Amino acid sequence: MDHNIPRYSFKPINLGRWVIWSLFAIILLGAPMLFTSSLAMTMLSKMGIAIIICLSYNMLLGQGGMLSFGHAVYSGLGAFAAIHALVKAADGSWNIPVSLIPLVGGFAGWLVAVILGSVTTRKSGTIFAMITLGVGAMVFSMSLMLPEFFGGEGGISGNRVIGDPVMGITFGPQIQVYYLIAVYCFICTAAMFAFTQTPLGRMLNAVRDNPERVEFIGYDTQRVRYIAFMIAGFFAGIGGGLHAINDEIVTAEVVGPEYSGLYLLFTFLGGALFFFGPILGAVLLVFATVLLHELTKAWLLYLGVIFLMMVMYAPGGVSSLIMMNVRVAAFGLLRKLWTAYLGLGGSALVILAGVAVMVEMVYHIKLNEALGPMMTFMGVELDTHGVDAWVGAAFVTLTGVGMFEVTRREFVRQWGQAQEEIENEIRRRESH
Amino acid sequence: METFVVFFLNGISYGLLLFMLSSGLTLIFSMMGVLNFAHASFYMLGAYFAYQLTGLVGFAAALVLSPLLVGLLGALFERYSLRKVHAFGHVPELLITFGLSYVIEQLVRLYWGSSTVDYRVPEALSGTLFTVANVAGQGLTLLGGAADPAVCGPDTGNSCTQFPIYRGFMALVALFMLGSLWLLLTRTRIGLIIQAALTHPEMAQALGHNVPRVMMGVFGGGCALAGLAGVIGGNAFVTEPHMAASVGAIIFVVVVVGGMGSLAGAFLASLLIGLMQTFAVIVDVSVASVMQDMGNPVSFDHWAYPLLKITVAQMAPILPYLLLVLMLILRPKGLLGTREE
Numbered sequence: 001m002d003h004n005i006p007r008y009s010f011k012p013i014n015l016g017r018w019v020i021w022s023l024f025a026i027i028l029l030g031a032p033m034l035f036t037s038s039l040a041m042t043m044l045s046k047m048g049i050a051i052i053i054c055l056s057y058n059m060l061l062g063q064g065g066m067l068s069f070g071h072a073v074y075s076g077l078g079a080f081a082a083i084h085a086l087v088k089a090a091d092g093s094w095n096i097p098v099s100l101i102p103l104v105g106g107f108a109g110w111l112v113a114v115i116l117g118s119v120t121t122r123k124s125g126t127i128f129a130m131i132t133l134g135v136g137a138m139v140f141s142m143s144l145m146l147p148e149f150f151g152g153e154g155g156i157s158g159n160r161v162i163g164d165p166v167m168g169i170t171f172g173p174q175i176q177v178y179y180l181i182a183v184y185c186f187i188c189t190a191a192m193f194a195f196t197q198t199p200l201g202r203m204l205n206a207v208r209d210n211p212e213r214v215e216f217i218g219y220d221t222q223r224v225r226y227i228a229f230m231i232a233g234f235f236a237g238i239g240g241g242l243h244a245i246n247d248e249i250v251t252a253e254v255v256g257p258e259y260s261g262l263y264l265l266f267t268f269l270g271g272a273l274f275f276f277g278p279i280l281g282a283v284l285l286v287f288a289t290v291l292l293h294e295l296t297k298a299w300l301l302y303l304g305v306i307f308l309m310m311v312m313y314a315p316g317g318v319s320s321l322i323m324m325n326v327r328v329a330a331f332g333l334l335r336k337l338w339t340a341y342l343g344l345g346g347s348a349l350v351i352l353a354g355v356a357v358m359v360e361m362v363y364h365i366k367l368n369e370a371l372g373p374m375m376t377f378m379g380v381e382l383d384t385h386g387v388d389a390w391v392g393a394a395f396v397t398l399t400g401v402g403m404f405e406v407t408r409r410e411f412v413r414q415w416g417q418a419q420e421e422i423e424n425e426i427r428r429r430e431s432h
Numbered sequence: 433m434e435t436f437v438v439f440f441l442n443g444i445s446y447g448l449l450l451f452m453l454s455s456g457l458t459l460i461f462s463m464m465g466v467l468n469f470a471h472a473s474f475y476m477l478g479a480y481f482a483y484q485l486t487g488l489v490g491f492a493a494a495l496v497l498s499p500l501l502v503g504l505l506g507a508l509f510e511r512y513s514l515r516k517v518h519a520f521g522h523v524p525e526l527l528i529t530f531g532l533s534y535v536i537e538q539l540v541r542l543y544w545g546s547s548t549v550d551y552r553v554p555e556a557l558s559g560t561l562f563t564v565a566n567v568a569g570q571g572l573t574l575l576g577g578a579a580d581p582a583v584c585g586p587d588t589g590n591s592c593t594q595f596p597i598y599r600g601f602m603a604l605v606a607l608f609m610l611g612s613l614w615l616l617l618t619r620t621r622i623g624l625i626i627q628a629a630l631t632h633p634e635m636a637q638a639l640g641h642n643v644p645r646v647m648m649g650v651f652g653g654g655c656a657l658a659g660l661a662g663v664i665g666g667n668a669f670v671t672e673p674h675m676a677a678s679v680g681a682i683i684f685v686v687v688v689v690g691g692m693g694s695l696a697g698a699f700l701a702s703l704l705i706g707l708m709q710t711f712a713v714i715v716d717v718s719v720a721s722v723m724q725d726m727g728n729p730v731s732f733d734h735w736a737y738p739l740l741k742i743t744v745a746q747m748a749p750i751l752p753y754l755l756l757v758l759m760l761i762l763r764p765k766g767l768l769g770t771r772e773e
Contacts, residue, residue: 067523069530119760126467126522127692130684131760137681138753145746148738257677261534268527298542304534311528312516362542 021190028182032175041174043286048181049242050282052188054267055275056235061264062272063196064228065208066121067129070136071236071263073116074109076255077139078237080150081108082244086158098160098171102184102241109237110230117229121222124211136260143252155251158244171245181242188235193275195231204228262289265307271317280318297367298359331425333418340414343407347400354397357382361389434564434572438593439710445599447706448606449668452661453679454686454698455610456654462693463630463650465522466514469529472680473536474655478502478662479671480544483551491554495605499659506655510648533676541673551671553598561600565592602664609660626650685752689759691769700767705752712748 031044053075060066082105088094089101096104120131143150150156161172169176195201203224206214211221244250253259262285270281292299314321328334357377361384364375373385382389457471478498485494509532517524552558563575565583567590575583575592584592617623628636629646637643669675686705690697719740720730730740747754759766 065523067526119757122760122764126461126465126526127688129526130467130688131756133681134685134688134753134756138750138757141749141753145742145750146738261530264530265534298538300534301538301542304531304538307531308513308528308535311524311531312513315517315520315524359542366542366545 024189025186028186032178038174039290041178043290045174045178045181045246046286046290047283048178048185049239049246050266050285051185051279052242053236053239053263054270054278054282054285055189055192056232056239057263057267058272058275058278059192059195059204059228059232059235061267062277063201063208064204064225066124066225066229067126067132067264068120068260069129069133069257069264070139070260071132071232072257072259073136073139073255074113074233074236075240075243075263076250076259077112078105078109078240079244079250079254080156080240081105081237082241083156083158083248083250084149086160086162086244086248087156090159090162097166098162098245099169099180101245102238105241105244106234106238109240110234112237113230113233117226117233121225121229124207124221124225133257136255136257140252140256143255150252150255151250152252155249157249160245160248177246181246184238184242188238189279192235196275200224200227265303269307269310269317271319271321273316274319274323277317277319284318296356296360297363301359302356327422328418331418331422333421337411337414337418340407340411344404344411347403347407350400351397351404352400354393354395354400357393357396358390361393434566434591434593435714437564437572438595439714440707441595441603442599443707443710444703445603445606445706446710447703448603448610449661449665450683450686450706451699451702452606452609452657453683454690454702455613455695456657457683457687458690458693458695458698460651460654461687463626464647466525466529466651467522468651468654469526469680470509470533470536471529471654471658472676472683473533474502474506474658475662475665475679476540476671476673476676477505477536478659479551479666479675480540480549480662481659482663482666483544483549483671486551486554491557495660495663498663499656502659502662503652503656507648507652510651514651515644515648533680537673537676544673546673548670548672551667553667557598557601559597560594561597563592563594565590598668602668605660605664609657613657682752685756688756689766691766694766694768697766697768705755708751708755709748712751713745715744718743718746 028048032041035041035044053071056075057068057071060068060071082101085094085096085101085104086098089096089098116135120128120135123131144152160177161170171177171180203214203219207219207221207224214221214224240254243254266281266285266288267278268281269284270279271277288299288303292302296302310317316323325334328337360377361375361382364371364384365373368375373383375382375384453471453475457468460466460468460471481498481501482491482494485497489497513528513532514525517528561576563584565573565575567573567583584590615623617626625636625641626646626649628639629641629643633643636646665679666675682705686698686701689705690699690701719742720737721741721743723730723740730737734740
């Protein structure tokens, strides 16, 4: 008997899986009922789109080990194809319902991936990354040369309210667009999860882990990468198509390096090792680009620093941190750790406060000089030209660093102890 | 013809600048297997440091200090960040340098602002080195300095093209630097150890050399080269927070086209791309115009007209990438590359 079967696996139905997917569907359905403001509506729609794109990106990064610096090319060109289709549908030359326009985007993304992928997937690893960067830069430069297709500075705009309403659906109100996105998001997520279970999906993991051995068995690694690349391009294109319907305008920057960089950053932050990691990453992406962006001009700096820390100390991203704690909780040891977590979180907040004050003061000096030396940070008046504010901020930071180091050592000790107990527990269960 | 000579020289000096960047990248790659995504960010830092230091201590001192500072930062980054993720494999190494490029760009924007800074060519080096004149009846002549208006004035009918002193200076610094690098790598004991650590790291370690420290030195040295390129490139072109992103993709192309890990290949590819980009700007020919000359013009409302009317000059920014794609199709290992993967 094999004891390593997941605990919630029952035949003929896999109960754990049903519960999780139903929960996902309920969240998608219920979210707009809980959060009804127009900001929440916009954010939820953007999240649905970002989830599809980040998951498609993770098909390359997480499942195929292909680090692409040009994923926005596929989602962006999908968005352009979709907006052109929308314009054609509006003037009556194409007879296509709005709800199927994302598929046009998907098809375009697939077609671009077929063409460009045949070159990029010839290589793997580091060289693949460099080539995708070059190809991404090429497409972005082309967007400036072909204003007929990319719309130049102003982009291409369309109108999603076309034709007669079908069952009262006009796609005028944002809520209807949200549900369109939600349906696509659910289907695409399910399809991409299903892909990981297929022989091809498994082969892709094998190509990531040990390409030499895969070649030995008789598979063509380049072909496996190429097929995965095309599928990822298709889903990215669907995301782009939804983007076109949601915003009703597409500008050249959606194919640019900024977008590619964000997809990479957040897929990694969410975690490339677990299927659900990019979903978390996409949610974080929207929070960061919509809310953090409003809060501070230095958001990309904070983001970059968090990313560096993550690569160094938690290369599995947020999802792996969660799963590590789920494991600890499953053995009933999490309550021993919560004081250490409180300490870590508290001291991290102190560091953040100190550093943020200094960064914001520099920004204030550089950008808002005309407003005078005084600025408010979290309700506190600060004199950016005075020594005391700087000394104070530095002192807060140093205190935070000191506290963090002390709690970190304690945490590492407790964490190690918990892991040891888990190992013992597993051994004990095995011997029974 | 006279424009050709000057453009050729301009292309060479730009190509040498590219080689200063790509040589550091290639050295780091072949030694550590790390593709330094932030390499162009160090180039940018070199330019900004030089801008700041020129105001304090003058250009000559900045030319020395700025690369040293950049090299030091690179070495510190290698020691405290890159080495930590070395055990996780090459993709996390690439990711951490990618993150660093974000942070550097944001810090630069934070400190120096988002617009172009006024980093100028120093007074002593601005001006014209020589003028190539096409004088009627005499053919091509070389004149030192800015040409006499009697020869090149607007109503003489002679065409003249000037070559700036600073372009010559750039080429000179690059050649000097690359010459000393070559001597360092092939003729000194340090170079011997670096080469040993490159090919046989375990053996070099066993013989008592501190290979991690050699790697830190190589990383710092590569970054310092990028910094030097920034010092002399920043004022020849523009110094702004976007300069890293625009050069970064080009040097990646250089390294792939030249062949991964091959210094000689990177040299050839740098010159090739430098010349190509310089010359493309003056070629005002498109498919549509060629077809017009051949007697069957493309009509304006043909579907492909927007594509066919693009001139080579307009295509200049994407030419390096087209070269990359062509290279991958025709010769995947690059010009002088030896490894297939």
